Amino acid sequence: MGEIQVLVEHRLGELRDITFEMLTKACELSEKTSSKVVSIILGKNVKEKAEKLSKYSDEVLVVDDDRLEYYNSDVYQMTLEKIVKERKPWLLMIAHTSYGIELAPSLAVSLNAPIVTDCIDLNVEDGKLMVIRQVYGGKLYAKIHVKKTDPAILTIRQGVVQPKELEKHGKINVLKPSIDLEAVKKKFIEYVAPAVGEVDITSADVIVAIGRGIKDKSNIPLAEELARLLGGVLACSRPIVDKGWLPQDRQVGSSGKTVKPKLYIALGISGAFQHILGMKNSQLIIAINKDPNAPIFNVSHYGVVEDLFKVVPTLIEKIKELKKQAT
Amino acid sequence: MNIVVCVKHVPDVSEIEVKVDPVKKDIDKSGLVFDINEWDDYAVEEALRIKEKFGGTVTVVTIGDESADSTLRKCLAKGADNAIRVTDPRIASWDPLVIAKILYKVVKDIHYDLILTGVQASDDGYSVVGQALAEMLGIPHATLVKKIEIDGGIVRVNRELEGGLEEIIELSLPALLTIQTGINEPRYVSIMGVRKAMRKEIKILNLDDLGLAREAVKEASPIEMVELYVPPVERKAEIITGSVDEVASKIVEIIKSRGLV
Numbered sequence: 001m002g003e004i005q006v007l008v009e010h011r012l013g014e015l016r017d018i019t020f021e022m023l024t025k026a027c028e029l030s031e032k033t034s035s036k037v038v039s040i041i042l043g044k045n046v047k048e049k050a051e052k053l054s055k056y057s058d059e060v061l062v063v064d065d066d067r068l069e070y071y072n073s074d075v076y077q078m079t080l081e082k083i084v085k086e087r088k089p090w091l092l093m094i095a096h097t098s099y100g101i102e103l104a105p106s107l108a109v110s111l112n113a114p115i116v117t118d119c120i121d122l123n124v125e126d127g128k129l130m131v132i133r134q135v136y137g138g139k140l141y142a143k144i145h146v147k148k149t150d151p152a153i154l155t156i157r158q159g160v161v162q163p164k165e166l167e168k169h170g171k172i173n174v175l176k177p178s179i180d181l182e183a184v185k186k187k188f189i190e191y192v193a194p195a196v197g198e199v200d201i202t203s204a205d206v207i208v209a210i211g212r213g214i215k216d217k218s219n220i221p222l223a224e225e226l227a228r229l230l231g232g233v234l235a236c237s238r239p240i241v242d243k244g245w246l247p248q249d250r251q252v253g254s255s256g257k258t259v260k261p262k263l264y265i266a267l268g269i270s271g272a273f274q275h276i277l278g279m280k281n282s283q284l285i286i287a288i289n290k291d292p293n294a295p296i297f298n299v300s301h302y303g304v305v306e307d308l309f310k311v312v313p314t315l316i317e318k319i320k321e322l323k324k325q326a327t
Numbered sequence: 328m329n330i331v332v333c334v335k336h337v338p339d340v341s342e343i344e345v346k347v348d349p350v351k352k353d354i355d356k357s358g359l360v361f362d363i364n365e366w367d368d369y370a371v372e373e374a375l376r377i378k379e380k381f382g383g384t385v386t387v388v389t390i391g392d393e394s395a396d397s398t399l400r401k402c403l404a405k406g407a408d409n410a411i412r413v414t415d416p417r418i419a420s421w422d423p424l425v426i427a428k429i430l431y432k433v434v435k436d437i438h439y440d441l442i443l444t445g446v447q448a449s450d451d452g453y454s455v456v457g458q459a460l461a462e463m464l465g466i467p468h469a470t471l472v473k474k475i476e477i478d479g480g481i482v483r484v485n486r487e488l489e490g491g492l493e494e495i496i497e498l499s500l501p502a503l504l505t506i507q508t509g510i511n512e513p514r515y516v517s518i519m520g521v522r523k524a525m526r527k528e529i530k531i532l533n534l535d536d537l538g539l540a541r542e543a544v545k546e547a548s549p550i551e552m553v554e555l556y557v558p559p560v561e562r563k564a565e566i567i568t569g570s571v572d573e574v575a576s577k578i579v580e581i582i583k584s585r586g587l588v
Contacts, residue, residue, distance in 0.1 A: 011488075072496075074467065096454075098488040101446075102470045105455040106462035108424065114549040115424065117453050130553065135451050136354065139345045141558045142451075144421070148549035185467035186498045189483070194491030206587060212341065230588060242509030254489055263587050270341065284585060286578060287564065293344055302581060303564035304574050314575040319588060322579060 001033040003089035005151070007080065008041040008053060009099055011071070012191075015049055018095040020163035022156050023056040025122065026093060027166060030058075033124050038089065039170075042079055044069035050172045057170040067179050070188035073103040075179060081110055082177045089151045091129070096155035108153045114146055117155040137272060138295050158254065159277050197249030199233050206232025206263045209252055209279070210240055213268015213289060213308055217245045222312055223267055229319045235259070237275045253278040267308045271296030288312070328383035328477070330374040331434055333444040333456065334367040334402060336395035340449075351554045363398045366445020370506040372513040373475060374443050375406045381477070383440070384408040388433055390418065390426060396529055403524035404516040410527065415534040419548035421451065427459035432537040435464060441482070442503040446471055454505070461503035468503040469496055473510050 039057040108115035121132040208227035264282035287300040338359035346355040386409040399410040461468035474485035
């Protein structure tokens with residue numbers, strides 16, 4: 001059927017996991033459609049990364065250029081535009097990440113290609129490209145038929161494909177497309193590392209995490225008391241940080257910290273996928289939420305469908321009793 | 328500094344069960360409460376703050392039926408100066424490039440220095456429209472913006488990357504920025520603002536007015552919504568039931584059996 005291209009994502013010298021997730025999916029699809037999987041890596045001093053990528057691809061295209069040292073979607077766009085126009089893939093996969101989001105939509109416009117973003121699955125059914133994506137915060141799925149594939153551009157959600165070890169031996173090709181910095185209207189200045197807080201939630205054995213369901217800042221001490229009684233720390237989902245109720249170093253999720261405690265208690269957290277990415281590998285997850293359909297219950301070991309303000313105070317009393325008996 | 332903010336009127340489904348309509352291409356909207364998309368609310372606030380600092384106007388634009396006027400009125404009540412709504416039942420509303428094209432036709436003749444919109448909408452969550460609109464207008468863009476500093480013809484922004492990391496980038500104006508939640512604290516609407524907003528006019532346009540009656544309609548889109556459905560249940564959690572007291576006792580038991588208390 002032609003070529004499936006995958007844009008490799010890397011940052012600060014590391015290939016990011018999503019790259020292998022996309023390549024795994026691309027290989028699966030390539031078998032069904034007799035397509036060739038081509039990975040494209042753009043950057044400075046990225047040639048040695050091509051070896052690893054060749055195991056996952058039928059061909060690796062490398063653009064190694066000083067001007068690609070820092071990610072700049074404008075420079076990526078003009079480079080990819082040239083490669084796509086020349087090679088004419090039927091599908092281009094890009095990560096649905098801070099980098100991919102910046103790049104894919106404007107690339108789609110410049111290539112006059114349809115785009116569907118944040119896909120959690122894709123397939124070819126009777127020769128038709130079908131994708132699945134979540135809508136309404138994951139409460140519903142949408143199945144979409146992408147009718148135009150010259151190419152179609154899809155961005156893929158992180159953490160939804162189980163990456164496989166592959167043993168291809170793709171050939172490595174170094175390209176030298178012209179890059180015109182005159183046309184670039186944005187400039188990378190610097191990275192800002194996350195502020196180091198007083199508490200490191202990644203090293204805690206017990207985490208009590210709060211979400212929107214905590215309702216008001218004045219209710220936070222309730223969750224804090226539970227955390228303290230269990231010798232744990234208080235963490236949260238994104239809305240709590242957005243409201244300024246807890247500092248950013250307490251945020252669990254893709255834009256915050258990834259944690260794997262022995263016990264994770266989620267209070268009033270519905271479980272947006274960004275949050276779940278950061279906590280799903282905890283050893284024991286207990287969720288308390290009023291909404292029986294909250295996605296948090298899909299990753300929890302135990303769930304309570306109830307008002308947290310009823311359950312938590314009773315829970316605190318019971319733990320206190322238990323501790324009294326023990327002493 | 329003249330600013331255009333693209334906003335969307337969306338249902339708040341954070342604490343309710345969403346149902347699919349019989350045709351399976353849209354949700355059953357009965358009984359749902361609609362409001363401005365959360366990300367767009369932060370974008371409007373950011374626009375108002377920039378206007379208060381540098382002067383100029385704020386124009387809000389939306390695509391939707393007349394119920395979306397309540398979102399536009401809210402923006403006007405907060406301090407926006409102008410409001411435009413594009414409405415047409417023929418729009419291929421699930422295709423983000425169609426939405427961008429409509430906004431392009433609306434915005435291209437407005438004098439603007441800055442265009443803001445939310446990173447994504449809480450309903451379809453594409454994160455496409457802003458960037459695509461910028462490309463159509465031929466202006467630079469930045470997504471996932473958590474901080475904005477304007478200095479002459481340059482805007483310097485912090486973008487949110489993964490894992491708490493941010494990057495600072497600079498763009499030349501005019502530019503389009505997509506705003507991340509948490510960038511500011513959106514203001515509430517004042518009674519005075521509501522009164523003022525009631526007197527303001529909302530400009531209404533359709534696809535014919537924009538010359539898009541052929542391009543932006545459902546039949547012309549290369550993307551087709553096949554089906555909207557409730558995801559298969561993959562529940563892993565064992566649900567603990569009983570009275571509050573029983574539930575709390577069971578949780579303590581579980582924690583205790585793991586030696587965690």
